[in-house]
Amino acid sequence: MKREIRLTGSGGQGLILAGIILAESAIMSSINAIQSQSYGPEARGGASKSEVIISDEEINFPKVICPDLLLCLTQKAYDQYGKNIKKNGILIVDSSVNISNNISANNFYKIPIIKTAKEKVGREMVANIVALGAIKEVTQMVNTESLKNAILARVPQGSEDLNMKAFDEGQLLIKNM
Template identity: 45%
Template sequence: MKDRLEMRFAGSGGQGVILASVILAEAAVISGLNAVQSQAYGPEARGGVSKAETILGREKIWYSKVSTPDFLLALTQASLEKYGKEMAADGLVMIDESLTVPDWMDRGRVIAIPILRTAREEVGKAFTANIVAVGAINRALGLFDDGTLTEGVRRHIPAGTEEINAKALAAGAALIRPEGNKEGI
């Protein structure tokens, strides 16, 4: 991992992108890194654009907002078009397979994977899409060991849902092919 990693998570309210950003920040704290997490959303409980940000670093993090993301997760077309333009030059974009990569975007920096479909069909619960994404992000960026990530998830899910969340994490990680993104960011 770089000394400082700026991550952005964007989707529709209710998709759980804020929780995904919280879990990765928690895993960072567990592993002794500095982490700051924040979010921006509209007044709606469901729908609307939801954006969350996590900054991980070896040094103390002061300003809590992301300026040039090294990583973007986009779960809706609108959020991809809006935030895809603000990436660092070597930044990685992870999108759901259902989205269309805009012409202006460097396809070489985009990972398109079936996050929503995997949650729905393989894990069996559409609402686990954010945990599927966490598993995929962790594998793609080479961030944390399995134990740390699992503990990060456990601290933010209701008791009794450990099994389905473990399944979602594993299914997400399996979406990242070993030959791709091996070096992490």
């Protein structure tokens, strides 16, 4: 089992943290994982990308070549990365993203990640955790307990309940489809 994951959006959406959490949750489950990141020179609003490779074997190359799962939270991210996904891959986009008719992924989910963070959880800043809940529900690649523990280990003290609600709402986005 080897999964390549690319989380894309803009700076300030917490995708680097989401990638770190995803990798740490795999490690907590005794699965090999590596995370890398890149972002534009702007602190907020510039391009942001976090890549995670999860494998039950040794990971020899730390970069995602062609993702099994691609998350796009912005139109710019989709325009840049939306065509580069494995044919049998999973594409998750925020409902604000306009997609082309030529989706290369077999499994496609257009869900209101940012809107859910704002309206159901009450804070847009937890959209990354909403996305992790959705990713968990779609892929089942890491167990729920490990992912929740990794979230709780990384989020700011005092925001644990907010982030757990965000995670649960992300799972519900997929369950209620």
